[in-house]
Amino acid sequence: MDVRLEWGPTGAAVLAPECDVAVVVDVLTFSTTVTVAADRGVAVRPFRWADASAEDEARRLDATLARSRGEAKPGDVSLSPETFRTAGDLSRVVVPSPNGSTICAILAEAGADVVVAGLRNRRAVAAHLSARGGRVLVVPAGERWPDGSLRPAIEDLWGAGGVVAALLETDSSVEASEEALAAASAYRLVEPRIEAALAACPSGQELTGWGYASDVTIAAELDASQAVPMLQDGWLVAE
Numbered sequence: 001m002d003v004r005l006e007w008g009p010t011g012a013a014v015l016a017p018e019c020d021v022a023v024v025v026d027v028l029t030f031s032t033t034v035t036v037a038a039d040r041g042v043a044v045r046p047f048r049w050a051d052a053s054a055e056d057e058a059r060r061l062d063a064t065l066a067r068s069r070g071e072a073k074p075g076d077v078s079l080s081p082e083t084f085r086t087a088g089d090l091s092r093v094v095v096p097s098p099n100g101s102t103i104c105a106i107l108a109e110a111g112a113d114v115v116v117a118g119l120r121n122r123r124a125v126a127a128h129l130s131a132r133g134g135r136v137l138v139v140p141a142g143e144r145w146p147d148g149s150l151r152p153a154i155e156d157l158w159g160a161g162g163v164v165a166a167l168l169e170t171d172s173s174v175e176a177s178e179e180a181l182a183a184a185s186a187y188r189l190v191e192p193r194i195e196a197a198l199a200a201c202p203s204g205q206e207l208t209g210w211g212y213a214s215d216v217t218i219a220a221e222l223d224a225s226q227a228v229p230m231l232q233d234g235w236l237v238a239e
Helices: 008-018 029-037 054-060 081-086 100-109 122-132 154-170 178-200 200-208 214-220
Strands: 001-007 021-025 043-048 092-097 113-117 133-138 229-232 235-238
Touching: 001 092, 001 154, 001 178, 001 235, 008 021, 008 100, 008 133, 008 235, 021 029, 021 100, 021 122, 021 154, 029 043, 029 081, 029 092, 029 100, 029 229, 029 235, 043 054, 043 081, 054 092, 081 214, 092 100, 100 113, 113 122, 113 154, 133 154, 133 178, 154 178, 154 200, 178 200, 178 214, 178 229, 200 214
Parallel strands: 001 133, 021 113, 021 133, 043 092
Antiparallel strands: 043 235, 113 229, 229 235
16 A cells, blocks of 8 residues: 645645545544534535535535535534534535535545544554555645645644554555655644644634534544544545
8 A cells, every 4th residue: 555645625635636546634624523413424515615606516416415514503513523413303414614525526526435533443543544554645735825825734734644553554565655654643743642732723712712612522532433434425424
């Protein structure tokens, strides 16, 4: 197995043709939301954030639309994973997001198989990748600066590194790029205090300041999920 790592939508677009499977890592909070949905058996349709037709898409598919955090009312689902835990009956949800969903779409359009990973399911994803082999691209999503440029996010480096570290533990024959090895080292450094580190990083502080500290706590549920959300016919569904 060959494992490479590259950041964000641009990195995904450039390297997607050179991989068999791509792993999207957006710890706070797309990946965590998808894993919580997968634990409930809910299918997620990633939808590009900039497209204003998400509501039409949800209606067309007879699916629930995940609202933005600011728009969500009690009982609605949003990019907050807590809302997927507390919502009533769900089967299919359209989830717009500026990073995770957009990267999923870019990778799918390039013909790569797409898997979503976070800290909650890193070992499950590593086991899946080890079983299938091939060329793996791990994509930490990062965030965006106001001008649209990439802002690398430390939590996504940790999440991507968590997957790589689990792969290296599972299969000693894995050949990882220097970027992937560096991410694994960063993850191992922070693993013993992962919840505190997530809460202290800029994205974690931002979510806590907005009143979503529980989302940070859920994201830090290390290896709690056995779900491997895979993109099939436009839907992320658990293997």
